[in-house]
Amino acid sequence: MSVPKQSFTELQYQFAAHIRNPQENSKPADIEDRRMAIYRDLFFNNIEGFISGGFPVLKSITSEKNWLQMVRKFFDQYRSHTPYFLEIAGEFVAWVTNEREPEPWDYPFLQELVHYEWVELALDTSEADLSDVEVNVQGDLLKGHPQQSPLAWSLMYQFPVHRISSDYLPEMAPELSTFLVVYRNSDDRVKFMEINQLTARLLYLLSEDVQLSGRQALLSIAAEMGQPESEQIVEGGLTILQQLRNSEIISGVRY
Template structure:
């Protein structure tokens, strides 16, 4: 008689890849099909909900085939259900390979959708922000742990089933995805200069706004005074959106 572990292994092999594994002998095929469909439908439903735009650019048959391929070939490193989206992203980035049905933006779009999901379930909480000081430029700020600046070759925030670019944009797409104090995940399209500003606020030192603007001015070859007005408005906007946090004095 086969060991219990052998039967388990044959059952899981059938559930993952039923086209190439018959399942354990002696088990009614009807029951095996129930397990097969239950696992597939649960994972398919979770991925469809977690990556709705990715799902929308595929036919039903092509999407189902990709989910099955994920189940068959990807070895998940985590047993937690909430980690399935992260595992699927890893599969797309390193295990999927080239497939004629995949759009060229698939990996970037999936990453963008995963970021939204990851921020939605993140455990971090934002501290209370006091009022913005009249001495804004002398105040210290840091990047919210729930704000992720990102850069993509494709305009991922614009992609839909009716808008599927064939090639990257001429310029990179800069985005910051963030969760605010109302626990709503939002995104803000930014430019390269704002992305650099956020990076400077994320250096672990909680610098003053004036210090960051001075650094950017030097990098642009401009006088810092020329950036103070616009820079102050930008910092204020980023604080109001909960992207920048006012550091305690």
């Protein structure tokens, strides 16, 4: 009795499963291994190349064995929600954050580091434009609403992810969180600025209420600190706002 041939759909599934994980899934019987090897290497190397380019710090602090194993598991296990190569990095972050099983070698800052590296890539490729928001570039930062650039993201991490390297691999989070603004300036350069908690709170208040003036936001912070009507905090806050505008984190003032 002859064995029935596979349907084309079954063949496709077996072909794809073998490419994703050749150690666990056999190749279609009618395709010679030399030909399958071309597809195995092409697909995996493309994915590994995109992830290497998006997460260079993570790759540099991970052994080659662990790195390739992690990329292989992503390639095998994750079902992408986008067909675009530029969005592979975002899909990798989603997998690491939501689906990946922890490994014994994992760094405690792994999830935060991949997010930080993805932010840099996301801003570098963002189609947002600094001219998208109509503002007075030289407007009064206290009277009007200081408008944050659409290409500036305010972030908080438990670990100082911007300092991670082969020479700095913290095993425990510091007492104080790390506050960063990652932004792309008018020269299309992605940069970061480490900020303190007060500046992070100021940017948050301004992002939550587009009607809030710079002075109102600073007085709100002063009240939270138990120093209502503090002109000293307003003056110090104005200096901070000016620095943020000079760096193009604040685009200008909206009235």
